[in-house]
Amino acid sequence: MDLDDLYQEVILDHKRNPRNFGPMPDANRNVDGFNPLCGDHIHLHMKLAGDVIEDVRFEGEGCAISTASASLMTEALKGKRVEEAERMFEAVHALLTEEDVDPDLGQLGKLAIFSGVRQFPSRVKCASLAWHTLCAAIQDDGDEVITTE
């Protein structure tokens, strides 16, 4: 297993230039996600209109993997229905944790590049932090803090 499998170009690009990064004054969902193991911290802002994710942005400080994961996630989620987002969460989760998932699962698209993370067990939580935070944002309308533990 090579470092290049983890730090792929797309991941590095999103780490260096995170997309959808910054505050969202008119968000109606705001959730903090926290990884106590390494101190990664993200704030996810979402504008939910009915069951459509109209907009989603994030802030915070994290490692390359968690930053890129959050960045790619926000790109993938915009305009999606909640139900689709939940299916994507399931697929990403399987990609990160299950041995024999076919990484070309159609719906994953670009997110399939995270398949390399599986070989770095200590980094799986970095990649899943944004997604766990998303789940909390979908399920609750209050402000809350969730952790990967």
Place this chain on the structure above:
Amino acid sequence: MNATAETVTKSDAAVFDVERIRADFPILAERAHGQPLAYLDNAATSQKPQAVIDAVNHYYRHQNANVHRGVHLLSERATEVYEGARDRVRDFINARSSREVVFVRGTTEGINLVAHSLGRGFRKGDEVVISHMEHHSNIVPWQQLRDQLGIVLKVAPINQAGELDMEAFEALLGERTKLVSVTHVSNALGTINPVRRIIELAHGRDIPVLLDGAQAVPHAGVDVQALDCEFYVFSGHKMFAPTGIGVLYGKEALLERMPPFQGGGEMIKMVTFDRTVYAELPHKFEAGTPNIAGAAGLGAAVAYLNAVGMDRIAAYEHQLLTYGTEQLQQVPGARIIGTARDKAAVLSVVLDGVHAHDIGTIVDRKGVAVRSGHHCAMPVMQFFKVAATARASLAFYNTRDELDRFCDALRYAREVLV
């Protein structure tokens, strides 16, 4: 850290034969991701010399039985091993008596023992003084006591170098201070606290002092009588002994007055349904079957450290620290967190543009083991406004070459990620 460490001459350290030392630690011959292993995570836990591994093995092959119970041969052997280890620890830290050496699971349990036992006598409004650089194990037990009893937790501040602010510390000591509980050496920063002065100030007001010695005992000689602290706590696994065994040293008069921590076997003289007469020290604090094999290993670790010499260890590690600090200063974008004047061999680093977690993964692939994270000292990270650091923590089997490899790996991490 102690007077003798300072008087070791350069030539003593120069003849320190690190290759011979390394040969005593079989795990150091492991390879990591195809590279020779450079183990720089000693503050988390240390590796074990063959002598310790052999002692544990020998215990299970030839001595295993329960202690203080049987009259049969093996039970006598086991008791001898267990109590022999206690005597070695007594001599190692220069306690007056073996009655002052309580075996516990580790530093965490030692501090919890004091919090539960001594702390039971605290009243609402009483104060415990800790510092901003404590490990969580010297924060959380006092917070729990605060929530149960309404005591007040006072935190002595640190400065940008990671040194204790002694004026502010002194100002926190007052009428209601029931205990000062601070670390001897910070695991996250390497800071060596001025513990003699701390104890002097506390004793001036009749306040007892607990020192968390987890990061001190493995790296320099500690003399509890010279320090004159009331409690001194440390973990075996950080001093080349097995996990699950550690020591609470306490002054006998104080331990006598304290109620037991846990109840059960081993800690009693006589039990009826009406009442129990507790065992003598130190057994009063050792309920249940103890970690006998761990104690055997700890005894062997102490003997090993004595043979190498704590003064030589301290001098050699200081040389490594100086070298590593110089080398890190040459790494573009690297900044050392924790620059106390009096410092143990801990190098906590942040790298511009690279998160500590990524450093950890990248240097691991180069065979270098460091810890990346908050080092169980989140308030320290909050103070320095960093999420995490990558920490190289050294032992006397580490080499300059390993530090070079760490620095090269940091340069490489910047190449990959920035």
